[in-house]
Amino acid sequence: MRGRLIIALAIAALAVAVALVVSGGDDPTVGTARGPSERPRSGASFPSREVQAGEVTVIAELTGIDGAGAEVELTFDTHSVELDFDVVASTELTVDGKAWDPLAWDGDGPSGHHRSGTVRFSATGPAQGRVTLRVTGTPEPAEATWTIPAG
Secondary structure (H helix, E strand, C coil), X not given: CHHHHHHHHHHHHHXXXXXXXXXXXXXXXXXXXXXXXXXXXXXXXXXXXXXXXXXXXXXXXXEEEECCEEEEEEEEECCCCCCCCCCCCCEXXXXXXEEEEEEEEEECCCCCCEEEEEEEEECCCCCCEEEEEEECCCCCCEEEEEEECCC
């Protein structure tokens, strides 16, 4: 189990590195314009956060954020409770104190002991400052934070 987690994190880190090389950017405050089907991007790499939420381990990785929205990859892992909550209804994102609206969950359905996927948010302000993700569907709330410097 731990080996799978390490491999998944290594793959995610490699994907971020490739995205940085392809985009050519290293300024974490710069967003890129995108069409409706493209994912939010910031050109920055954000470390994943692992949080213990009662009997559930939550791994969160901010994979993209710009003036139009944000994406966070989430992994939920447990051996004792059912992961049957609505991720969109149970997830909050604030950026510099402003709530960003959750839009959709693209991931595993509500069941079992292992779930993963991506939750997307629409922006309600600039993509800078303290970014806080809060998940309330777990036995105890899980919170992860990142900081995006002002441009």
